[in-house]
Amino acid sequence: MSSQLKNLSDFSHTSVPNGAKFKFGIIVAEWNAEITGALYNGALKTLLENGVAEKNIYSFPVPGTFELSSAAAILLSNEKSLDAVICLGCVIQGDTKHFDFICDAVAQGITNVSIKYSKPVIFGVLTTNNLEQAQDRAGGKHGNKGDEAAITAIKMAEFARSF
Template identity: 70%
Template sequence: MASNLKNLSDFSHTTVPSGQAFKFGIIVASWNAQVTGALYKGAYNSLLKHQVLEENIISVEVAGSYELIAGADLMLAKKQVDAVICLGCVIQGETRHFDFICDAVANGLANVGLKHTKPVIFGVLTTDNLNQALDRAGGKHGNKGDEAAITAIKMADLNTSLS
């Protein structure tokens, strides 16, 4: 589906369980702070909206999207959380750096989740330009931070229901 036709943060078609029983980590990259700050605000507010208690949200900042991998691993090793939400933004530049970073972050976060057997949510924008990123960080296409928070709640609930 073409994202230009839809607000990607519309959850009217699905049921979101209460997050009251869960504890979440949010790791946000400071690189592209205008975008990642908006993603963080969306994720944080969505958790609160779905009954997650403020004291059950642990937020940390890392330098960039690549550092989300170590941040998620450290969070899961040192804190009792049910899921970790990773928020970042990588914007295409003139070199292949974009490709290497995006691939490493996606694979790294997947591996951290498998290592700890806990949901690690990929809330990293990989866009061609700043306008596309802003459109997905509270703009016309919704907020990927909202989506990441909803995904974290649903995955934490799934993990509990399968236990």
């Protein structure tokens, strides 16, 4: 089914572990603040609804999506007790190649930080063609990618702890 036709934040098909035993970092880009703020609110609400104590959620703003990778590395190097880091950002296609460079760099950077620290670092970044698509995925008709990132963080923290 095309994503145009459904809410992507439906978790009825899967079980989500209780998050009470975990600590999470959330790093949110300030660029495209209307969108990233909605992503952050979704992620925070979802963590809390799944048992994570507010005192176990550490939130940090960064200037833009490009800075998410380095911020995640700085956070994990200084806060060893975190079970996962959620990176939230939004890059909207423009008229130049900037979109491609930023999206590629951030995806690769987040992956590299996760591997370096052996901790889940979650890609909660919207890469859309326009503002409407971003709004649809930040609490609009396609759900909230922030919710999805939080569920992924809980599930991956549980996965990592199982070893």
